[in-house]
Amino acid sequence: MRIIILGAGVVGTTTAYFLAKDGHNVTVIERQNSPGKETSFANGGFISKLTAKPWAHPSVPKSLLRNLFREDAPYLFRFRPDVAQWIWAARFLSHCNQKSYNQGRHMSLRLADYSFTYLKKISLLEGLEYDNQSQGIIELYKTQESLDQAASFSQKLPNSEDHPKVLNMNQTIKVEPALKGQIDSYAGTLLYQGEETGDAYKFTTSLANRVNNLGVKFSFGDTVKNINIDNGCVSGVTTYKTTLQADAVVVSLGSYSTELLRQIGIKVPIFPLKGYSITLPIDDKDSAPTHGIHEIPRRIVLSKLGDRIRCAGTAELTGFDNTIRLKRTDPILADTIRLFGNIGDPKNVQRWAGLRPMTPDCLPIIGQSRIKGLFLNTGHGSTGWTWACGSGRIIADIVNGKEAEIDISPLKPDRF
Missing domain, CATH: 3.30.9.10 (D-Amino Acid Oxidase, subunit A, domain 2)
Incomplete structure (x- = not known):
C-alpha cells in the first residue's frame, strides 16, 4: 500500500517505522529540513x-x-x-x-x-x-x-x-x-x-536513519497544501512542490493538523x-x-x-x-x-x-477518520515522546485492518 505520512516529528517517524516494517511503501513529508525539528526538538525529555x-x-x-x-x-x-x-x-x-x-x-x-x-x-x-x-x-x-x-x-x-x-x-x-x-x-x-x-530529538533522527534504510522516502522542506479526496476516499496530497498519489494518508502534524483537516471538513480541537x-x-x-x-x-x-x-x-x-x-x-x-x-x-x-x-481532554487523536484512507495520529500535547511508539504501532495496526492491541476508544477522532 502507498502511504503518505504528514510530519516527521517523533510521532510521524515512529509511524513510518512500523508501516515500513509491515511492508508498505511509505513517504514522509516534512516542512523542516530534517526530522524532529518542531515539538520533538528540545522538550523536557x-x-x-x-x-x-x-x-x-x-x-x-x-x-x-x-x-x-x-x-x-x-x-x-x-x-x-x-x-x-x-x-x-x-x-x-x-x-x-x-x-x-x-x-x-x-x-x-x-x-x-x-x-x-x-x-x-x-x-x-x-x-x-x-x-x-x-x-x-x-x-x-x-x-x-x-x-x-x-x-x-x-x-x-x-x-x-x-x-x-x-x-x-x-x-x-x-x-x-x-x-x-x-x-x-x-x-x-x-x-x-x-x-x-531521554532525548526525543536524538531518538527521532536516529530512527529516521533506520527508516530510510527500510526504503522510506523523506521529502524535507516541503509543505502540504491539500489532502486530495476522490469519491469520498483519499487519493493523495498536493504540496508546494508536487502532487503525490496514495492509498492512505496519516496526519501527524501536531498543532498544524487543525487547519489542514478543516479544509476537508474534519474538525479536530487541537x-x-x-x-x-x-x-x-x-x-x-x-x-x-x-x-x-x-x-x-x-x-x-x-x-x-x-x-x-x-x-x-x-x-x-x-x-x-x-x-x-x-x-x-x-x-x-x-x-x-x-x-x-x-x-x-x-x-x-x-x-x-x-x-x-x-486537545481539550489532553489525550491524542488516534484512528481512522470518517474519510476512507485518512488516518489521524496527532494531538499528543506534552506527552508525544512518551506516547509516540505506541501510537505508531496502533496506527499501523489500524491501517492493516487489525484491531489495536489496547482499547483506544477514548482516543478516537469522533469523540469530539
Missing part, C-alpha cells in the same frame, strides 16, 4: 510510563486566576482576539474536574505503558542511542499536604509494584545526592522507579500550548542529577541528557507564536541553578520554545 498525567486538572482554573498577569506563571493565558483560542480554552476548562481527570489519567497511563514496551523493543532491535537514563523520576513537593495527596492518589495505579516510594528529604538525598542543597526547601518526594528520560526549555552544558558532573526531576510547585521537569541538563516547563496559550521570551525562559534557568548550583555556566544556555498540540 520525560518518558513517563507511570507519571503521565492530563494537564486538565481540577486545580488549573484557580492557578490561572491566581497568576493571571504573572509572566513567570506556570500557566499563562494571553488575551488575544482569537475566537478559536477562547473556544478551545472553554472546552479545556470543562475537563478540569476530577471525573474527567481520572478518566484521562487512566487512558494516559495505559497508552504510556503500551508505548514504553515498544520503545524498548525498537531501541534494542535498532540499537538506538538517545542519552536515556532509567533510574526513575523524582517528584518534589513543597508541603506535606500536597505530598500526602499525591502519594494517596498514586496508590490507585493498577500494579502495586508501580507505586512510588514516599521519601523525606534526607532519604531523597541518599537516592539523589544532586538535591543536597534542597533539604530544607521541600517536604519530601515521590520516587517512581523504572521511569526514563490548539498549540506553548512551552519553553533551556539546555545547559554540564560543567560540574557532581551537581548533575541521575534521575529525572519534576518540581511540582513550579511545574518544571529536568533531565540529564548526556553532557547536558535540560529544564522545561510552562504552558502559554498564545496561538502559533514561537517567540522565545526571556521573561519565560529566565525563571526556568534560575530554577535550574537554584536546584543544582554551579552545574553549568548560564552564559552557555540554549533557549527554545515549542508548540504542544493539545
Whole structure:
C-alpha cells in the first residue's frame, strides 16, 4: 500500500517505522529540513510510563486566576482576539474536574505503558542511542499536604509494584545526592522507579536513519497544501512542490493538523500550548542529577541528557507564536541553578520554545477518520515522546485492518 505520512516529528517517524516494517511503501513529508525539528526538538525529555498525567486538572482554573498577569506563571493565558483560542480554552476548562481527570489519567497511563514496551523493543532491535537514563523520576513537593495527596492518589495505579516510594528529604538525598542543597526547601518526594528520560530529538533522527534504510522516502522542506479526496476516499496530497498519489494518508502534524483537516471538513480541537526549555552544558558532573526531576510547585521537569541538563516547563496559550521570551525562559534557568548550583555556566544556555498540540481532554487523536484512507495520529500535547511508539504501532495496526492491541476508544477522532 502507498502511504503518505504528514510530519516527521517523533510521532510521524515512529509511524513510518512500523508501516515500513509491515511492508508498505511509505513517504514522509516534512516542512523542516530534517526530522524532529518542531515539538520533538528540545522538550523536557520525560518518558513517563507511570507519571503521565492530563494537564486538565481540577486545580488549573484557580492557578490561572491566581497568576493571571504573572509572566513567570506556570500557566499563562494571553488575551488575544482569537475566537478559536477562547473556544478551545472553554472546552479545556470543562475537563478540569476530577471525573474527567481520572478518566484521562487512566487512558494516559495505559497508552504510556503500551508505548514504553515498544520503545524498548525498537531501541534494542535498532540499537538506538538517545542519552536515556532509567533510574526513575523524582517528584518534589513543597508541603506535606500536597505530598500526602499525591502519594494517596498514586496508590490507585493498577500494579502495586508501580507505586512510588514516599521519601523525606534526607532519604531523597541518599537516592539523589544532586538535591543536597534542597533539604530544607521541600517536604519530601515521590520516587517512581523504572521511569526514563531521554532525548526525543536524538531518538527521532536516529530512527529516521533506520527508516530510510527500510526504503522510506523523506521529502524535507516541503509543505502540504491539500489532502486530495476522490469519491469520498483519499487519493493523495498536493504540496508546494508536487502532487503525490496514495492509498492512505496519516496526519501527524501536531498543532498544524487543525487547519489542514478543516479544509476537508474534519474538525479536530487541537490548539498549540506553548512551552519553553533551556539546555545547559554540564560543567560540574557532581551537581548533575541521575534521575529525572519534576518540581511540582513550579511545574518544571529536568533531565540529564548526556553532557547536558535540560529544564522545561510552562504552558502559554498564545496561538502559533514561537517567540522565545526571556521573561519565560529566565525563571526556568534560575530554577535550574537554584536546584543544582554551579552545574553549568548560564552564559552557555540554549533557549527554545515549542508548540504542544493539545486537545481539550489532553489525550491524542488516534484512528481512522470518517474519510476512507485518512488516518489521524496527532494531538499528543506534552506527552508525544512518551506516547509516540505506541501510537505508531496502533496506527499501523489500524491501517492493516487489525484491531489495536489496547482499547483506544477514548482516543478516537469522533469523540469530539
